[in-house]
Amino acid sequence: MGAEKKEPPPIPDRLPVSVVDAHTHLDACGAVTAADVTAMVDRAERAGVSRVITVADDLAAARWAAQASTWDPRVWAAVAIHPTRTKDFGEPEKSEVEGLAKESRVVAVGETGLDYYWDYSPHDAQQDAFRWHIDLAKRIGKPLMIHDRDAHDDVLRILEEERAPEQVVFHCFSGDEHMARRCADAGYVLSFAGTVSFRNARGLHEAARIVPADQYLVETDAPFLTPHPFRGRPNEPYCAAYTVRHLASLRGEAVHEVAESVRTTAERVFGLPTVTTG
DSSP: OHHHHHSOOOOOOOOSSOEEEEEEOTTTTTOOSHHHHHHHHHHHHHTTEEEEEEEOSSHHHHHHHHHHTTTOTTEEEEEOOOGGGOTTOOHHHHHHHHHHHTSTTEEEEEEEEEEOSSOSSOHHHHHHHHHHHHHHHHHHTOOEEEEEESOHHHHHHHHHHHTOOSOEEETTOOOOHHHHHHHHHTTOEEEEOGGGGOTTOHHHHHHHHHSOTTSEEEOOOTTSOOOTTSTTSOOOGGGHHHHHHHHHHHHTOOHHHHHHHHHHHHHHHHTOOOOOOO
């Protein structure tokens, strides 16, 4: 069992419609070079995950993500400072994040937001940084990608106070049906990770059932949150295909319908080129 836990899940059958992994961390999955990135995305494409957005959580990761997005046309990037890393977030860091966020293949400001689960950064520092990232997203006209852990009310309050950007994505959405309705009513997009497949995630299941078809995405957050029944094994972008199928089952829809919704929403939100073939 111990050895099995270290084995990555098998690559599933290809989806009938290609999708976008809206949030992954290729560097944390082990990619270092352009060849590593291409190999990882090749595996994803075999499962019908034809494009990925690799996301940063600190400055080093932001530099790498922006560079990696130029190595393969199937890769895009998002840059920001993770809320747990905002204790020392000064003008030099802000200046560099802003410069990277303006690059052409960086399609979102993220992940930013609030994390009250870990005690790495004071809440006031997190909130100040969150407000700064909101302003940045509005100034450069790019989507805001939110990390929200145990902080639903404050995240929604600050978005309202700061007047949220036109496009807001709740990465790895963790709320229940009530939270999903609040977000949907505000026009926000919910991105579902492998957690939506976990058997004990009943509130998340209900959220996935009621979110409108044009307001949800699929992501892996790889190398974390591998979908059921492979929970605890290494995650990679190809595993988004498992989550698409779980969502289809939860929503009582055909796999191709969910995949089409995921693809078209990702293209709209992130400004990606339209793909009309599977």
